[in-house]
Amino acid sequence: MERTFLYGVVNHIVLLLALVFLYSQIIRRWDLDTLAGKCAAGGLFGGIAAIGMLFPVQYAPGILLDVRTVLLGVGSLMAGPVAAGVAVLITALLQVAQDGAAFTPNLAVTFASVLLGTVFYRFRLRSFDRTHPAVLLAFGLLLHIVALVCLWLLLEPAQRWVVTELCRPVLVIFPVLTLLLGRLLIQVEQRWQGVTDLQKSQDFLAEIINAAGDPLFVSDRAHRLILMNDAFCALLHSTRQELLGKTEMDVHPPERAAALWQRNEAVLLTGAGNVREDRYVSANGQDRFAVTRRSRYVDRYGKAYLVGTSRDITEQKAAASSLRASEERYRAMIQQSLDAIVIVDIRTKQVLDVNEQGLSLLGYSREELCRLAIYDLVVDTRDNIDRRLRAVLAGGETVSRTLRVRKKDGRVVEVERSATVIRYGETDVLMFAARDLSAERKLQGLILKDVTMAADVQNSLIPHGFNDVLISVRTIYSPLHLVSGDLYDFGWSQDHQRFAGFILDISGHGVSSALQGIAVSAYFRELLDSPMRLDAKLKWINRRVLRYFTEATYAAAIYFELDFSRNVLAYAAAGIYGFLAWSDQLPPVVRQAGSLIGILEDAEYQELSVSFQAGDAFYFMSDGVFERLSRREELHLENFERTVEELQEIAESPLRKDDCTAVCIHINGRPSLPVRLELQRADEFRRVRARLRKLLQEVAGDEAGQIGIALGEALNNAARESADLRVKLALLGRRLVIRVRDTGPGFDGNRFVRTFSRQGLAEAFENRLAAEGGRGIMIMLSWLDRVIYSRDGREVLLMKRLGCRAGRCLDSTGNS
CATH class of the missing domain: 1.10.1760.20 (Arp2/3 complex 21 kDa subunit ARPC3)
Incomplete structure (x- = not known):
């Protein structure tokens, strides 16, 4: 206890x-x-x-x-x-x-x-x-x-x-x-x-010392400066940190430092104060003259210190010569200025003087301009001009702003001007400095045109969303400026079993980042259809693009690949924060570490993979979108189209501070094929048309409309020969195969197919405008890959490879 x-x-x-x-x-x-x-x-x-x-x-x-x-x-x-x-x-x-x-x-x-x-x-x-x-x-x-x-x-x-x-x-x-x-x-x-009282005492002492208008300094027995006020720092054009601990030898040229050392040493040795005129050389190389009173102070421990107070007389010595040279310097400054300078009387608003640039800008002679007032030159109301002049007089100086002025020939030009109150002789006057903005505005227009063209080129390099048999893809691309440091691409493999893509986010914004992105993205596209692992792709790309980056620039990226032969998603990140997922195999927010591209030559990356199924959705995005997600409520990931709309709102938000890019992928269910239809009458085609349209939409996505038109032509041709029709739709790999058979006498369609293939569709269409038949076959050939009639002419085979137009088919080098 x-x-x-x-x-x-x-x-x-x-x-x-x-x-x-x-x-x-x-x-x-x-x-x-x-x-x-x-x-x-x-x-x-x-x-x-x-x-x-x-x-x-x-x-x-x-x-x-x-x-x-x-x-x-x-x-x-x-x-x-x-x-x-x-x-x-x-x-x-x-x-x-x-x-x-x-x-x-x-x-x-x-x-x-x-x-x-x-x-x-x-x-x-x-x-x-x-x-x-x-x-x-x-x-x-x-x-x-x-x-x-x-x-x-x-x-x-x-x-x-x-x-x-x-x-x-x-x-x-x-x-x-x-x-x-x-x-x-x-x-x-x-x-x-x-501690508080000591700090207050030190602050009070510093305020007292700095309140003194004349320079003051204290040095120890070794001639090291240990205390000075702001006036002394201004005298030498140096900061307090630059002067503390320095001696005369460190601050002044050797010949001046030796003389000052002897005077200071005499006071420290004898204790007899003196008053002398000294010449200082400031940090900017200018001579400064001051009358300095030196005295010795000995503390209770017996340590001797030199205390000096100075009175800067540089201005007094230079006053006479400055007064004589002031007008010449003023005239030279005004005339040599690249801006138009106009001197205006504050009381009468009359022009008093102008330089050559002002005469050239306004088109007047000096005598003509000096007879005008400011109201005759500025294109604005008298009240507005007076209000702006009062603001200048109240503040002493205004920031630059643009205004319009009228030239002698009546033309109005836009100029950027600043106004300042200066001393002119014995009175205060207004000095206006103006710069013609005409050439600058023209140059800005040309630059904007070039940047807009660059943005169009950049937009042409990226694919857009599509609906396909296996997936639906939606893209978001919103540059912070006209051009973006973000780029993305995706496409199908040759066997149409793998859909691969990437998102690339270059640091910074604007033209420089866009150019870096275009150069780096070429390496990403080169490996898009490569069988290499994704982490190996990133390592290979990182080693080759290091030369495109400086110490202050880098890139973030994410590679992804959907393998439909195994229903597996593989992904590897390189500095991208993460992506969103609606899947039983992944959390809603997926984060993966990975080194940025363009920093370390031996950077390491990791490939991860999960299985997917119909109904899953994956939202890959750049950091500009991901950073804004934390400021919003939870997204509706289970609703693909709604989530895309919400991400689009984030990308177009005026509060964003980065380029915003996203590639959103929804896994579709496989349609039930093959399908067989038997039609006893031609009007039954209208009954099943809606079913065929829906089926084609599921199978072909964005290409369903074109295939539907071609199928309609085939059915119309068959219905003219017989009322008994059979239709079969099948999917062989990525090829959609449609067979239309009738019980009629037969039609030699292959003859037209060979004729149109030799002539070319454009020439054949022009030749068949007035003919009775054959135009339906031309429509089928326009939208389909193959059109083949049987020998008896009672069956036509229609073939279309799906996915190439929507997602771009890639060859072994990654080219479209």
Whole structure:
């Protein structure tokens, strides 16, 4: 039991030490005189007290101790009634939650501790020194006497033996803990107050030194600068960090540094101050002249310092020569400026002077222009011109803005101007600097035209969505600017069993990223139909495109491949955040690590694969789309078209900050083929037309309309020969095969097929415009790959390879 008691005491001492540390952090962050500081302190004392209540010390069987009286009493004494209120609220709520047998006595002890601490807080502000150990010890003893009295009065008579048992530890240990905790907290406050006062003193000294208009500096016995004000830094055109610790030899040229060293050394040796005119060479190489008063200061440790104050007289010495040369410099500056500069009288708004560029821009002579006012030149209302001039006068200077001015020949040109108030002779005038924007606007138009053309070329390089037998694909491509750093591509393999693609995201935006993307995407396209593993493809590409990237640029990418012979999706990422999936095999958000492309030559990548089934959907996207997903509610991944619409909204959001690209793929169910139809009458074709249209839509996707037209022509031709028709649709690999048979006398369709094949469809169509027959066969040949009639002419075979137009068929090199 004694060991358990000691462990509990040690734990509570650790709690008190943690309180001291956290209290030091609170007073560093908040002022305890503010409401936030008081609430934070109250929360700290109440929280630590609550922890002590949850893990009390077992003094004896049935007797538990905690340090809430110490914490609440000291907290009230240190931080005042507001903190006491927060602390007692926390402990009281915990007491209510515990609701033990001694609920009322414990609650009374809690409130008594806070009340007594608050009374002492008010009283000590006027009377005693709270830092005195005797005061803290007396406070702790009185606090725990009151606590024991509350327990004695409120406990049942049968329970008062507990108070008797608690008297010794409570009256011996807890007052000492109160003293120690109070002293620690007071030392924390005093230490922080000392740091604050020292910082204030340093700041006050720095403000006083910098308030002096004249340069001031202090150097030590080794001539190292240890203190200076802003005026001294400005005199030497250097920053304080550049001058600290430097000597005359480090700051001035050798010949000037030697003279200054001798003067400063004489003062440090003899203690006799002097006043001399010095010539300084600033960091920008200009000579500065100053009258410097030097004196020696010796501190209480006997260390000697040189204190110097200077008065910069450079301007006084240069005033005469500057006054004589000012007009020539002004005239040269105005005339040499590439902008048109016009000087206008503030009061009359009359033109006072203009440079050659201004004369060339406006087309006037100098004499003609000086007879005009600003209202005669600017194309705007008089009120608007006056309002803008008042804004210039109020601010002294305005940012550049565009306006229109009228030339002598009446033409109006757009210029960019800035206005400034300057001194002109003995009066203040307005100086307008204007630049003709005509050539710039023309150049911007040409650049925009070229960039728009580049965007069209870039758009032509990417495929669009389609509906196919096996998949439906939707694409999203939304550049942040006209051209994008994102690119993507996809396509079918030669055997139409694998559908592969990639998304490439080049860092940055605009033309440079687009050019990098076009160069890098060529390597991706080269391997699109390669049998290599996806991770091997990424490694091969990364090694070959390193030369396209600088240290500040890189690329992210994701490769994916759908193998319909095994119903397996394989993917490998290279820095892309992830993609979305609606599948039993994957979570909704799929993340995969992978090195970026263009950074490390030996970067590693990983290929992962999962099975898929009809109804699954996968949404591959660039980082511009993925980053915006976290700012939206959950997407409806089970609804393919709705998810595509939601992703499109994200890609077109005005809040986006990156190019947005996505390739969305839905796995379709395989249609039930072959299908056989028997038609007894021609009008039955109208009855089954809807079924055929739906079936072709499932099988051929976007090509269903064209195939339907060709099938209609075949049925119409057969219906003219016989009323008994048989139609069979079958799917051989990726080839759709349609057989139409009738019981009529037969039709030599192959003759027309051979004729049209020799002539070419364009020539044959022109020749058959006035003919009675054969046009249906031309339509079938236009939309289908093969049209073959049987020898007896009663059956026609229609063949169409599916998927090439929609998803692009790739040869072994990846070319379309």
